[in-house]
Amino acid sequence: WAEKGRGAWLxxxxLRVSGRRDLNDCLIATGIPYLGHGDRAQFNSILNAVMPEVAGVRRFGAASLDMAWVAAGRFDGFWETGLSYWDIAAGILIIKEAGGFVSDFRGSDGMVGRREIIVGNQSIQSRLHKLIAGALR
Structure with missing residues (x-):
C-alpha cells in the first residue's frame, strides 16, 4: 500500500525501487499485445531496442503487479502501452512513494491520457525512456 507523503509499504x-544503474544488470517487465489489442509493430520495435541492453525482459500479466514489483525492487523497470487509468493509477503512486520515477514515452506526465508508461529508479527510467523514444523515431 502507499499513501502520498507517507511512503510505499508491504x-x-x-518499499524502495532497486538501486541498479546499469541496464545490462536489470530485469525489465512489460506487457505484450494480445488478441488484436495493442500495436505489435510498435511493441516489437521497442522490444528490439530494449532486449539487447538488459539482463532480461519478463511479462507477468498485470501492469499493477508489475509496477508494485518495481516499487519493491524485484523488477528494475517497466514499460507498457494501451493501459487504462485503473491499470496504472495506484501503481504511479506506489512507484513515486518508493522513490521511483514515472513518465509517458515522451518523458512527460501524460501517462493516463496517452495510455503509456515507463517506470524505474531515476537512472533506469531515464535510460529506458531514451531507448523507447529512439525505437519510436
Whole structure:
C-alpha cells in the first residue's frame, strides 16, 4: 500500500525501487499485445531496442503487479502501452512513494491520457525512456 507523503509499504516493510544503474544488470517487465489489442509493430520495435541492453525482459500479466514489483525492487523497470487509468493509477503512486520515477514515452506526465508508461529508479527510467523514444523515431 502507499499513501502520498507517507511512503510505499508491504505490511511493515518499506518499499524502495532497486538501486541498479546499469541496464545490462536489470530485469525489465512489460506487457505484450494480445488478441488484436495493442500495436505489435510498435511493441516489437521497442522490444528490439530494449532486449539487447538488459539482463532480461519478463511479462507477468498485470501492469499493477508489475509496477508494485518495481516499487519493491524485484523488477528494475517497466514499460507498457494501451493501459487504462485503473491499470496504472495506484501503481504511479506506489512507484513515486518508493522513490521511483514515472513518465509517458515522451518523458512527460501524460501517462493516463496517452495510455503509456515507463517506470524505474531515476537512472533506469531515464535510460529506458531514451531507448523507447529512439525505437519510436
Amino acid at each position: 505490511q511493515t516493510q518499506r
